[in-house]
Amino acid sequence: MGAINKEKALHLITLFSGAVKGVSFYPAAHPAIRQPLMELYNLLSAALIAETKLSWGVIDGLIFFDDHIFSNPSTAIADLTNRMVEKEISRIVVTSSLRFEEMETFVKLFSVKGTRFEALARQMADSKITGLTILRHGAENFDPESEELEIGDDHREMYGRAVTALRTVCREIERGRIPGSAQVVQVVDQMVEIISREPLALLGLAMIRDYDNYTFTHSINVGVLAMSLGAVLGLDSRALRDLGIAGQLHDIGKTMVPKTILNKPGKLSSTEFDEMKLHPELGSKIIKEMEGLAPHLSSIVLGHHLHYNRSGYPEWANKLPFDQLMDIIAVADTYDAMTTLRVYQHPINPKKALDHMKTMTNTILDGAVVARFVEMMGTYPVGTLVRLDTNEVAIVYRPNPSNVDAPLVRILFEESGKRLRAPREQALVEPDGTCYARIVAVVDPLLKNIEIGQWLANGNQ
Template identity: 30%
Template sequence: MKLKSINAVKKNDVLAKPIYNDEGQVLLNASVKLSESMISRLQDKGVSFVYLEDPDTDDIFVNDTLPPEKKAKAVKTINKSFKTIAYRISEGKNLDIDDLTVDFASVVEEILNTVTTEKDAITMLSNVMNYDSYVYQHSLSVTVYAIALGKKKGLNMKQLKELGLGAMLHDVGKMGIPIEVLNKKQKLTDEEFDTIKQHAELGFDMLRKSKTLPLLAAHCAYQHHERLDGSGYPRKIGEKDIHLYGQILAVADVFDAVTSHRVYRSAMLPHEGLELLQAGSGTLFNRELVDLFAKTVAIYPVGLEVVLSDGSAGVVKMNNPLIPDRPVIKVLRDAHGQRFDEPYELDLTERLNITIVKCEALIESKTYES
């Protein structure tokens, strides 16, 4: 199978993996031949990438970090709990969330059990991203990324649980933001952006009053938009005042935000998201954490079509867990675009003089330089 941008998919392309909705139900099954109306509907649903059948890559298989069933169960739990919080806010009711923490803790435990035993690089490409569920999907993905990064940093299990709860609830303050501002498709006004920024303090105020959540979980909500150089919000504090969890959350939050489809822009590929983090490494984001994150996530997802520095082209067949930016490539074409009668595998950890220079399965059918 190969990975394609939904905007590069053509009529009669055949799905290699099912497309799921937030309930874990299959929208379109594997082996379905796509029509123009199906492609349009997937675009409207916010799908950014799909896996397609391809005779040249029928030996390439993709394993999700979180299976669709587990992912759907987790998102439903987050969805239900966040909506309960939003209802209590709208009705002016007591906002005590201690009755919900068991549900959040169970999701974090499930992620811990999966991520801490995962040997492959983390892949969280979303099958479906409905506009009204972005916060819930985002909360789950950020939790996975944060726990994986925390593990790579060497945090113990108690710390990973604290970090996981903080990650899952880092955006809970958005339940207090007017929905018309939160989901606005057009560019936000300065006043609306100031309203959005209030979610960090709102979340902190909600969580710090909990009798069952660790106080550090509240600080995750408070600090995930702070930046090392003091340019973040809400307090514009610098590196020495930002807790390690807050610095981990900053990396995980930005990466998932830019690699997810939003109502106002399309998703970046993982390597583009990493480049954005690296551009701010040392000034906005903790340099060590960005470097560790680069070794944690699948920068080039399995199935992605790539062009190499020697001019040859192929598809990512597998990731190297210790060096995710040097995957194994199934090379299909030579530098002149001629197909090989017998494609071959190239492990980039063994050929350091060859690099990935372009990725072909891209948004709006563009080719982005690495």
């Protein structure tokens, strides 16, 4: 790992994407195809002298190459993301035995729209391609012995599937169809199973931030936060499931709001805001029509902006009966929205967001639910970057209910200020009472140039 820098990785992925696109227009022998393919092959071969294998693919809806992730994709890369998602491929792996002809054939097969994973794998076997393999989305079990990327872990993979499921739902809505619910429900069930055993196990996942896929990551995060909070409140697994599904689908009505309004950097005009305000009822209508979802879920979605004192929207629904699940979703939604960077908003740090939420109690948010949420997040909420009295810098990845001042952390920078290649997990106070270190300050992630979510995904180790 590490033979390829980010710039080169971007170049390689762009070459691959370009060759795939070009094959639809030109015969494979045409210079417009052959040239980028040749360059790609030569660069890969050169890198494969130092590496045993190289891979690229999609994780959380983002393209990666080797250990580089591209969160601001160019159109060419975005197109590749769609193709991989459509084909249910999570990763393409090449080894040093790769021959040029194999890659050429693969690009041809891969470029055919509508070919799904199984068909493509069969065609590759028929063509005797051995130097290149594809891995199916959701079945990622990539070479456990290799010192693979941070992103290969179970929870992160589950998160990726949640994003894909939601993306599919939204795409169906855009095409004017009634989406299926099976994929979303399946991921939620898996999350419920984990959270029922250990309520805080997935909190780290809820800190994943992806500026380009805000609507998806926001929705998944709201689902995770709401389920965790539900578990802390002692709700049964049926309620946790409802929270997960309603959380993930709470903003699907936005699919029908024009993008120009959704992404507008400035303040919305009153007509634009009126359109935006339609999203809870649009979403609840879609959910009502989706097969396999309880009607109850559509009213939770309808009421997620109603506010605790019913001063929110849609006004006509303000007599909707009190429902704790709705209040839990509202708390999770508010927290995630406040702590996320968006076109029109800088994120607030977790601690400040919690303080701000306390001022909203019993007007906008349910005070009792907020109190439990604040308690759940601890003095140093998951995602907070902290300096220890050992002078190390760490990120909080799991609260410690028995000592709110001593959460579990991942150490990112050692005492000397040097960044660790792989973060080290550390309990600030061990179960036997031994104290490793104390938190002395909260650090601004921007100062350390840290992408918080990156370090929090594999939270159950």
